[in-house]
Amino acid sequence: MTPLTEVDGRRLALSNLHKVLHPVTGTTKGEVLHYYATVGAAILPHLRDRPVSFLRYPDGPDGQLFFTKNPPPGTPSWVTTTPVPRSEDPGARQVVIQDLASLMWASNLVVEFHTPQWRTSSPAVADRLVLDLDPGPPATVVECCRVALHLRERLAADGLEAFAKTSGSKGLHLLVPVVPTPSAQVSAYARQLAVEAEAALPKLVVHRMAKALRPGKVFVDHSQNAAAKTTATPYTLRARARPAVSAPVTWEEVEDGAHHAATPEALVLLMDDITPRLERYGDLLAPLFEPERAGRLP
Template sequence: MTPITEVEGRRLALSNLDKVLHPLTGTTKGEVLHYYATVGAAILPHLRDRPVSFLRYPDGPDGQLFFTKNPPPGTPSWVRTTPVPRSEDPRARQVVIEELASLMWAANLVVEFHTPQWRASSPAVADRLVFDLDPGPPATVVDCCRVALHLRERLAADGLEAFAKTSGSKGLHLLVPLAPTPSGQVSAYAKQLAVEAETELPRLVVHRMARALRPGKVFVDHSQNAAAKTTATPYTLRARALPAVSAPVTWEEVADAAGPAADPEELVFLMDDITPRLERYGDLLAPLFAPERAGGLP
């Protein structure tokens, strides 16, 4: 029998709570749902007013994974959707996660949350810039941290403040709050900085996606600033054998992880690590929402 629970006055049917989703730790779906209920106050501001895309992994990371932008079949009428015109479907809509009830409804589908750099209220006008730093083996997140420190300094030279989070996979994300700026302009600026980084750090950085160029280097992926692209939302669980989270980190942690004797595992944060980090630091990405921290492109 499927358990029924009530969240903020909404009745939700939560299914398969004993199913193991993250095999290396034996983490069950029920534990995943408990995680999202616990960190709801932290993740919801990063989801609110942004059309969400789902990477679904209902049978765990070793099962079928599929990416969807359209509202899933059976989406309740009380879950907000917003028009997101796409070239293949000008009438397209996507889900917007506004409150705890819709967060738990979506989490019950077993998903990664991915969001664009703009809000539903201002499509294709970005309020943040993102770099996805992706290491090509044998490079690791240690190398990503070295590149992140370089980019932080370069952004600061243009009056922009960067914040960091783990990708929840192998790399690191940098997020920069912006005054509202057309996505095309943000994309061009991000590419410019990625090209500059490759010129200044040629043995460490590559700005092009070609696999042949990437072994031993950090790919500075600037493409996620395009209006049609998305990035893993802060605090989302990732479809991995371990219940790894895309977790905000301090610049002190990044600097420590960039050291010569650094251990890449120092920047792996699992589901159970997040509540203690929130208790210690609060949301390290809260400045993304502060208008006074938002910079303009040069």
């Protein structure tokens, strides 16, 4: 029998709670659901009012993975959906996770949460800029930390404040709050930053995706600022053998990673790390929601 629970007055059927989703640690689906219930207050502000794309991995990272933007079959009527601009489907809609019940319903599907840089009230008008720092082996997150520090200073020179989080995979993401700006303009500025970073650090940075260019360097991916693109939402679990989380880090941790880290594992944050970090720091990305922190692009 599928267990039923009630969240904020909504009845939810939670399935396969003992299924192992992250094989290295033996993390079960029930533990994943407990994680999202526990960090709901932290992740919901980053999901709210943004259309969500799901990377589903119902049988764990070694099973079938599929990316979906459309509301999954069986989406309850009380889960919010919103129209989204898609040239190939003018009637397209996507889920918006507005509350804890919707978060737990979506988490039961076993998903990574991915969101764009704009809100449903202003499609293709971004309120943040993102740079995805992706290391090409043998480069690691250590090299990403060095590039992040360079980009932080470069952004500050333009009056913009950067915040860092792990990607939940091998690299880092930099998030920058901006006053609402057309996504095309943000994309052009982000590309300029990547090109400049490659010119300043030619042995460390590449701004193009071609794999032949990337060994030993950090790819500064600026493309996720395009209106149609998404980025892993802060605090989402990733489809990995261990329950890695895309989670915010302090700049002190980035500096340590760049200069003193003995191992790239120093900046791998797992599910069980997050609650203690929230108790210690609160949400390090909360300034993204403070209007006075938003900068204007030059």
